[in-house]
Amino acid sequence: MKFYISQLVETEKILPILRKYDVGLEVVQFANPYILDNRYEIVEKYKDELEDLYNNIDLIIHGPYADLCPGSRDNEIKKVTKFRMEQAYEVANLLGAKKILYHNGYTPRTYTSIEWNENTYKYWSEFLKGKNNRPIVIENVLEEDYTLIADLMNKIENNNFYTCIDIGHVNTYSKLGIDEWLDKLLPKLNHIHLHNNYGDKDHHFAINRGNMDIIKILHKLDKVKNDITISLEITDIDELKKSLDILFSEGFIKLK
DSSP states (O other), rough: OOOEEOOOOHHHHHHOOOOOOOOOEEOOGGGSSSHTHHHHHHHHOOOOHGGGGGSOOOOOEEOOOOTTTTSOOHHHHHHHHHHHHHHHHHHHHHHSSSSSEOOOOOOOOOOOOHHHHHOOOOOHHTTTTTSSOOOEEEOOOSSSSSHHHHHHHHHOOTTTEEEEEEEHHHHOOOSSSSSHHHHHHHGGGEEEEEBBSSSOOOOOOOSSSSSSSSHHHHHHHHHHHHTHHHHHHSSSSSHHHHHHHHHHHTTTTBBO
16 A cells, blocks of 8 residues: 555645655645646646655645536536546546546436436547546545446546545544445455544544544455555545654555
8 A cells, every 4th residue: 555645734844744644645725726727837837846755755646626516417517527537537637646536526416327427438438539648537426325436436447547535534424434435345446535523524633533444444454456546535634644654654655
């Protein structure tokens, strides 16, 4: 397993963490539409912000998601969705990212599963054309179960198309447990978003602050899918540091 940290604070605050631990970086800034509109200039500034770490750590790009809907029945909304996602994919190329992540974009009870499956299959089949140089991974957010993502993965025959399970989202929004999600999506599981909560709200707490046994989950993953990548999506930097210390003490990550 390869661990990353999601960048949810200023770059200068995470540089010491990246220098201390053998982890990669999931870049979230380019999910912002303003930044995407100015991506060429900001990519170069971002490389400078990373200093000597650029080209010396692995990067993942978190794509845009606000107001976007790959399964929309509205062609104009799908055009904007594709436009923003294409911009982010270009950023992934410019930064040499290992993979790029997008949200599934489903809001419960807004579409039937039949229509959503048809719409997303058409959208992603078109979007994936010519994109063979890095994995594209699809993340759950509000989904109450894994079936829509599983159906999409089963229908799309593409070796660069995978799923990301956000276990904090599962714990908050899903009717099913983490283990069932992991078991059912395992064949196409490529990435994990790691954070904790108490099941009542998507808090993005430290891995030891919530009702999930994160270490137990990681040990299970290590046995059944140890080639995946895992990003810590923890909003408070002190809680992020504490989580990394725990992962180090448990033998999951190493110091540089």
